Amino acid sequence: MIELPTFAIFFAGAALLGVLPQRVHGAVMLGVPLLALAHVATLPLDASLPASFFGFDVEVVRVDALSRAFGIVFAMAAFLAALYGLRLMRTGERAAVLVYIGSALGVVYAGDLLTLFAFWEIKAITSAAVIAAGATRWAAQAALRYLYVHVAGGTVLLAGVLIHLGETGSLAFDAFALDSVATWLILIGFAVGAAIPPLHAWIADAYPQASVAGTVFLSAFTTKAGVYVLARGFPGVELLVWLGVIMALYGVVFAVLENEIRRLLSYHIVSQVGFMVAAVGLGTELALNGAVAHAFAHIIYKGLLLMGAGAVLYAAGTSRLTELGGLARKQPWVLVLFLIGAFSISGVPLFSGFVSKELSIEAAALLDRDVVEAGLKLASVGTFLSITMKVTWFAWFGTDRGVAVRPVPASMLTAMGLAAAINIGIGIYPAPFYDLMPFAVDFEPYAVGQISTVLQLLALTAVGFWLLVTVAAPKPALTLDLDWVYRGLPLVLTRRRAAAAPEAAAPEAAPAAAAPATNPAPASSGARAAVARALAPLAALQTQLAKPSDRSLPNRADVVPTWALGSVVLVIAVTLLGLGLVL
Amino acid sequence: MSRAWIAAIALVAVSVVVDVVRGVPYLFPGFWAVFGLAGAALLIGLAKGVLKGLLQRPEDHYEALRRD
Numbered sequence: 001m002i003e004l005p006t007f008a009i010f011f012a013g014a015a016l017l018g019v020l021p022q023r024v025h026g027a028v029m030l031g032v033p034l035l036a037l038a039h040v041a042t043l044p045l046d047a048s049l050p051a052s053f054f055g056f057d058v059e060v061v062r063v064d065a066l067s068r069a070f071g072i073v074f075a076m077a078a079f080l081a082a083l084y085g086l087r088l089m090r091t092g093e094r095a096a097v098l099v100y101i102g103s104a105l106g107v108v109y110a111g112d113l114l115t116l117f118a119f120w121e122i123k124a125i126t127s128a129a130v131i132a133a134g135a136t137r138w139a140a141q142a143a144l145r146y147l148y149v150h151v152a153g154g155t156v157l158l159a160g161v162l163i164h165l166g167e168t169g170s171l172a173f174d175a176f177a178l179d180s181v182a183t184w185l186i187l188i189g190f191a192v193g194a195a196i197p198p199l200h201a202w203i204a205d206a207y208p209q210a211s212v213a214g215t216v217f218l219s220a221f222t223t224k225a226g227v228y229v230l231a232r233g234f235p236g237v238e239l240l241v242w243l244g245v246i247m248a249l250y251g252v253v254f255a256v257l258e259n260e261i262r263r264l265l266s267y268h269i270v271s272q273v274g275f276m277v278a279a280v281g282l283g284t285e286l287a288l289n290g291a292v293a294h295a296f297a298h299i300i301y302k303g304l305l306l307m308g309a310g311a312v313l314y315a316a317g318t319s320r321l322t323e324l325g326g327l328a329r330k331q332p333w334v335l336v337l338f339l340i341g342a343f344s345i346s347g348v349p350l351f352s353g354f355v356s357k358e359l360s361i362e363a364a365a366l367l368d369r370d371v372v373e374a375g376l377k378l379a380s381v382g383t384f385l386s387i388t389m390k391v392t393w394f395a396w397f398g399t400d401r402g403v404a405v406r407p408v409p410a411s412m413l414t415a416m417g418l419a420a421a422i423n424i425g426i427g428i429y430p431a432p433f434y435d436l437m438p439f440a441v442d443f444e445p446y447a448v449g450q451i452s453t454v455l456q457l458l459a460l461t462a463v464g465f466w467l468l469v470t471v472a473a474p475k476p477a478l479t480l481d482l483d484w485v486y487r488g489l490p491l492v493l494t495r496r497r498a499a500a501a502p503e504a505a506a507p508e509a510a511p512a513a514a515a516p517a518t519n520p521a522p523a524s525s526g527a528r529a530a531v532a533r534a535l536a537p538l539a540a541l542q543t544q545l546a547k548p549s550d551r552s553l554p555n556r557a558d559v560v561p562t563w564a565l566g567s568v569v570l571v572i573a574v575t576l577l578g579l580g581l582v583l
Numbered sequence: 584m585s586r587a588w589i590a591a592i593a594l595v596a597v598s599v600v601v602d603v604v605r606g607v608p609y610l611f612p613g614f615w616a617v618f619g620l621a622g623a624a625l626l627i628g629l630a631k632g633v634l635k636g637l638l639q640r641p642e643d644h645y646e647a648l649r650r651d
Contacts, residue, residue, distance in 0.1 A: 256630035257639065377615075381622035449605060452598040456616035459591040459598075464623025466588065472627050477639040491648040 002047045005061045006071060006109060007119070009036045010078075010102025014095045026086050029094055033078035036105070040071035048111060056171060059111025065438040066292065070108045070228045072436065073296045074101065076422070077220035077303055084307050084415035085213025088314075093133035097217050100126035104221035108228055112171040113161045113186075116229070120157060120193070124150035127222055134210045142209040145486065149202045150192065157189025176233050187234055194226025196243050196277060197250055200270050201483035204254070207269075208262035212310035215262055219306050220299045223269055227276045227295050236283025244278025245375035247271065252382025254481065259474040261309040261319040261391055265302065268345065268387060271379055272298045278376065279360035282367060285439040290359030292437055297356035297426060301344035304419035305387065308338030311412055312395060315405040321391065321474040326400025333413060335396045340420040342392060344427070346384040347454060352426035354454065355433065355445045362443060381461045389465040390472060 013032035017025055045068065049061035063071075078101045089097070103126060106119030124147065132143035164182035165171055176183040188199075195203045207218050234240060251271025258264035272294065279291035311334045312327065313319040328335050344351040347358070357380065364373040426433045434441035444450075465472060480488070595616045602612035609615065641647065 253626060253630050253634065256626055257634060374618075377618065378622045378626075381619050382626045385623050385626060448601060452601045452605075453609075453615045455594050455598045456613060457619040457622075459594040460616040460619040461623045462591050463588070464620045464627070468624065468627045471631050475635075475639070476642055477635075478642045478644045479634075480638045480640060480644070487645055488648060491645075495648070495651055 002043065002049050002061060002063075004039070005049055005106070006036050006039050006043075006075075007102040007106040009039060010098045010105065014098035014102070017091055017095045017098070022091065025091060025094060029082040029086065029089075029098075030079065032098060033075050033082055033101075037072070037075035037079065040068065040075050040105075043068065043071070050111075053114060056114060057112075058115050058171065060115050061109045062111030063109065065436075066228070066232060067108050069292050069296060069436045069438065070224065071105060073299050074105055074108065074221065074224075077299045078217075080300070080303055080415050080419050081213065081216040081220065083418070084216055084303075084310070084412050085211075086411040087409045088211065088213045088412075090133070093130065093211060093214060096126050096129035096133060097214070100130055100217065101221060104225050107225045111173060113164070113173050114171050116173055117154070117158055117161055120189075120225075121151075121154050123222065123225065124154055127218060130214045130218060131206050131210045133214055136209065139209040142206040145483070146202050146206040148486070149199075153189050153192025153199070156185050156192070160185030160187075160189060173232065175235055178234065178237055178239070187230075187237075190226055190229045190233065191243075192226075193222060194230055194273055194277060195223050195247075195270050196226075196273075197247055197270070198482050200247070200250075201481045201485075203269055204263050204266040204481060205483045205487075207266040208260060212314050216303050216306045216310060219265075219269060219302045223273050224295050224299055227273060227280070227291060230277060230280045231288060231291050235280055235288055237281055240281030241278050241369070241372060242281075244274045244276070244281055245372055245379075247274025247277060248376055248379035249382070250274070252379050252386060254479060255386040256382065256390070256472065257479045258386075259321050259476055261312065261321065261395065262306065264386065264391065265305055265309055268305075268383065269298075269302060271383060272302065272345065274379065275357060275360050275376060278372060279363060282360070282363050282369070282372075284363055284367065286366065286441075286443065287360060287363035289434075289437040289439050289441050289443075290356070290361075290363050293356035293359050293433065294353075296433070296436070297344065297352040297423070300419055300422050300426075301341045301352055304341035304416055304423065305338065305345065307412065307416045307419065308334055308341060311338075311408045311416070314412070315408050316403045318403070320476065321394040322476045323401060324395040324403060325398040326396075327403070327405065328396040330403075330405045331396070331408070334408065334416070335392070337413070337416040337420045338396075339388070339392060340423055342388040344423040346388050346458060347380055348388075348458060349446070349451050349454060350424070350427045352423040352433075355427055355430040358445050358450060358454075359441070359443055377457060381457060384458050384461045385465055385472075389462060390474070393465075393469070394474060 010032055013028055016028050020028065043063045045063055045065060047061065047063040048059055051058050051060050082097075085097075100123060103119045103122035107116055107123060110116035110119055128143045128147040128150070131146055132140055134143075160182045161171070164176075164180070164186065167180065167182055176186065178184065178187060192199045203223070207215050210218055230240065248271050251267045251269070251274060255264045255267040255271065258267060276291040276294050276298075279287040279294065281287075309319055311331070312324065315331060315334075316324060316327070318324065340351065344353040347353040357376075361373055361376050364376065430445060434443075595613065599613040599616065602614075
C-alpha cells in the first residue's frame with residue numbers, strides 16, 4: 001500500500017501554477033518531474049493503492065517491473081522537456097502539459113480497466129490542449145481532429161471494457177486472450193493510442209502543429225502509453241507482429257517523402273513504435289524486454305531529435321528542409337546534439353538505440369522469424385537514410401540558402417545536452433539500463449557479429465544515399481495520408497454534391513410526367529449522395545475552422561486564450577486531485 | 584564527401600573481413616552491406632518513384648479544397 005500516486009504530483013503541480021506567481025512557474029515545471037522521478041524510483045515493486053469506485057474494486061496504482069520502467073522514463077522525459085521549454089511556454093500550456101504527463105503516469109500505474117480508461121481520456125483531452133497551444137489556426141484545427149480520433153478510440157475502449165465487465169465480471173487489467181468482441185474492442189482502443197496503421201494518421205497531422213516545446217512532450221507519452229498497454233494486455237498476439245513490421249516500414253517510407261522536419265520525425269515515431277509493437281507481438285521475455293527497452297530509449301532520443309528540430313525552427317523560423325541548408329556553421333552545437341539523437345535512433349553502436357533495438361531483432365532471429373527480422377532491418381536502413389543522412393544533409397550541410405538564425409536559449413541546449421548524455425551513457429554502459437527491464441536480460445549487444453552487421457548495414461545505406469542524393473532531395477509538397485479520409489473526403493464529396501445540385505434541380509423543375517419513372521438514378525450515386533449528406537456536417541466544420549480569415553496569428557492569445565485553457569486544465573486537475581484524495 | 588565515402592567503404596571492407604574470419608554469419612560475407620545498399624535504393628525508389636506521384640499534393644491542398 002502506498003500513500004501517494006505519482007500522477008497526483010503532476011496534478012498538484014498544475015494546480016500550483018494557478019495560484020503561484022508566474023516567476024516561479026519555471027521552478028514548478030522543473031521541480032515536479034524531479035519529485036516524481038524520486039517518487040517512482042523509490043516505489044517498491046508490488047506496491048498498490050486499492051480503492052472502491054461506485055461499488056467497483058479498483059487499483060489506482062499497481063507497481064511492477066513493467067510499470068516501473070515506464071514510470072521512470074516518463075519522469076525523466078518530463079524533466080528534460082520541461083527544461084527545454086523553460087523559456088518557451090505559457091501558463092496554460094504548462095498546466096496542460098503537467099496534467100497530460102500525470103494522466104500518462106496514471107495509465108502506466110493503473111491496475112484495472114476503469115482507472116485506465118479514466119486516465120486514458122484525461123490524457124487525450126489534455127494532449128489535445130497541448131497541441132492547441134501551438135497557437136495557430138492550423139494547430140487549433142489539428143487539435144480538434146486529434147480529439148475526434150482519440151475520443152472515438154476511447155469510446156471503443158470503453159465499449160470493450162464494459163462488454164468485458166459484463167462477460168467476465170472482472171475489471172482486472174492483465175493479459176487478455178484475443179477471443180471475444182470485448183478484447184478486440186480493447187485492442188482497437190489501444191491501437192489508436194499506439195498509432196498502429198490504419199489508425200496512425202493523427203500523429204503526423206497533429207504533432208508538428210504543437211509549439212516547439214509541446215511537440216517534445218507529445219512525442220514522449222501518448223504512443224508509449226499505447227505500447228505499455230499493449231505490452232501488458234496483448235503480449236504474444238501474432239497480429240501485432242505483422243502490424244509492427246508494417247508500421248516500422250510505413251513510417252520510414254513516408255519519412256523519405258517528407259520535407260518538414262517535425263512531420264518527418266512524427267513518421268519516425270510510427271516507425272519506431274512499430275519495432276515495439278512487433279516485439280510485443282513476438283511475446284518472448286527477450287522480445288518484451290526489447291519493446292520496453294526501445295520505448296525507454298526512444299523517449300529519450302526522439303525527444304532529443306525533436307528538440308533539435310525545434311531549435312532549428314526557433315532559430316531559423318522554418319523547419320522545411322527545402323528552405324534550410326548550411327546551418328552547420330551557424331548552429332554547430334545543435335548539429336552535434338542532433339547527430340547524437342540521429343545515431344541513437346539509427347542504432348549506431350555506442351548509442352542507446354543500438355542496445356535497445358537489437359533486443360527485438362535478436363528476439364525475432366531466435367524465433368527464426370526471418371521475414372520479421374529482415375523487415376525490421378530494412379526499417380533501420382530507412383531510419384538511417386531519412387534522419388541521419390537526409391535531415392542532417394539538407395538542413396545543416398547542402399546548399400546554404402542564407403537563412404538567418406537567432407541564438408537558442410541556454411536552457412534548450414542544456415536539455416539537449418542532458419538527453420544526448422543519457423543516450424551515450426545507455427549506449428556505452430547498458431547494464432543499469434537492462435536492470436530496469438521487466439525480465440532479466442541475457443543478451444550481449446557488443447558481440448563482434450552484431451557490430452559487424454550493423455556497420456555493414458549503415459555504411460552502405462550512407463553510400464546509397466550519396467548515390468541517389470538528387471533523387472532523395474525533399475520537395476515542398478504535402479503527402480496525403482489516411483487522415484485524408486476525414487480531412488479531404490468530406491470536402492470532396494460535398495463539392496461533388498454541390499456540383500451535382502444544378503443537374504438535380506433541373507428534373508425537379510420539369511413536369512413530373514417528363515421524369516423517366518422507369519429509369520431511377522443509379523444506386524451508386526444515391527449511396528454517394530447519402531455519404532456526402534452524412535459527412536456534410538464534418539465538411540462544414542472543417543470549412544468553419546478554416547474561416548478565421550487568412551491573417552497570420554503571431555499572437556498566441558488570438559487563438560488559444562491561455563487563461564481559458566489554463567482554467568479548464570486547472571478545473572480538471574483540481575477535480576481529479578479531489579477524486580484521488582477521496583479514493 | 585570523398586573522405587566520408589572512403590570511411591564508409593573502409594568500414595564495410597573491415598566488417599567483411601571480420602565476417603570471413605569469423606565464418607559466414609548470413610548467406611555470404613558482406614550480405615548486410617548489400618542489404619543496406621539495396622534497401623536504401625528500394626526505399627528511395629518506392630517513395631520517390633511510386634508514392635510521390637500518387638500521394639504528394641501542393642502544400643495548400645486542404646485549403647484549396649475548402650476554397651473550391
